[in-house]
Amino acid sequence: MLTTQDYADHAVRIAEIASDAARGYFRGRLGVEFKADESPVTQADKAIEDKVRAYLTQHFPGHGIFGEEHGFDGADRNDVWIIDPIDGTRSFLAGHPLFGFLLGYLQGGVPQAGVIGMPALGETFLGVRGAGATLNGAPIRVSDQTRLDRSILFVNEGDKIHRDYPHLFERLMQAGQTRRFAYDCYPHALLAAGHADAVIDYDLQPYDYLPVSAVVEAAGGVITDWDGQPLGLGSDGRVISAATPGLHGEMLALIKG
Known part of the structure; x- marks a missing residue:
């Protein structure tokens, strides 16, 4: 077997x-x-x-x-x-x-x-x-960063987030010590390797987020949907990944406003 x-x-x-x-x-x-x-x-x-x-x-x-x-x-x-x-x-x-x-x-x-x-x-x-x-x-392993105000934050699909969640986008523009705009899977890989601390992502499909989730979690990180629920085939494509549970909690709070 x-x-x-x-x-x-x-x-x-x-x-x-x-x-x-x-x-x-x-x-x-x-x-x-x-x-x-x-x-x-x-x-x-x-x-x-x-x-x-x-x-x-x-x-x-x-x-x-x-x-x-x-x-x-x-x-x-x-x-x-x-x-x-x-x-x-x-x-x-x-x-x-x-x-x-x-x-x-x-x-x-x-x-x-x-x-x-x-x-x-x-x-x-x-x-x-x-x-x-x-x-x-x-x-590889994620960083030990627990604070959003000291984190390297990637905003993936920022144009779509700005279009559909303008108030969240405004909050994201004030979050993190360093912010980077990006697309696709690489920011999550950087998080898994300890170079980035948090990633917010949007409008994904299962083949976008499930392979990524395996890497992030195996590296010690936390990855869920925007409600904090585990990712599965039926998830809605709104994703956050974070290096630590504390940072993940701050990201959830930021999303909820």
Whole structure:
């Protein structure tokens, strides 16, 4: 019987395959289409997910697969892999190197292992439930920051937060010792590695936040929805991650105003 670490080893190998494929497309000529929600999808998104699905189907034929580009196969299965082939397609299109590859392994809807791959940076963050987190094989851990006024705070999807929650956005502009605007998965990876202290994120899908949650939690951090509830397949896509429970509590209080 395979252990969680065995699945994690497969996840790292898949990330290597996906990263190699992404680098082959990055800053090249890409055919771009737009989905119903106006989000872009490229040849690279589809090709990478196809490669990952082929690997998973070969090695884990009894598992479900939920990918951004091709949907959910085997939603009734206990073991599920969740894929975002390019997290940050708009960054990818712009030649910006902070796009990622996300992969998670779930049992009963609970992330057991997750990967945040950064193909253009050559970085692979791995989180294994109960076994810690690593960056390219070296152990990482969140910071010990407990105070929001001394924290490095990332505001992801700030334009959307400003549009839908203008009063919260105003409060965020007064929060933290250092604030950075960003998109996509990398701020959560930086938090897991101890470089950032808190991240607020918005309008995410399960394949965006569940792989990330495995890494953040394995590194000792806290990640929930904006109500402080655990993340799952049915969460609403509003996410906060923090290095410590105390800082997480301050973030929740900030959100509630």
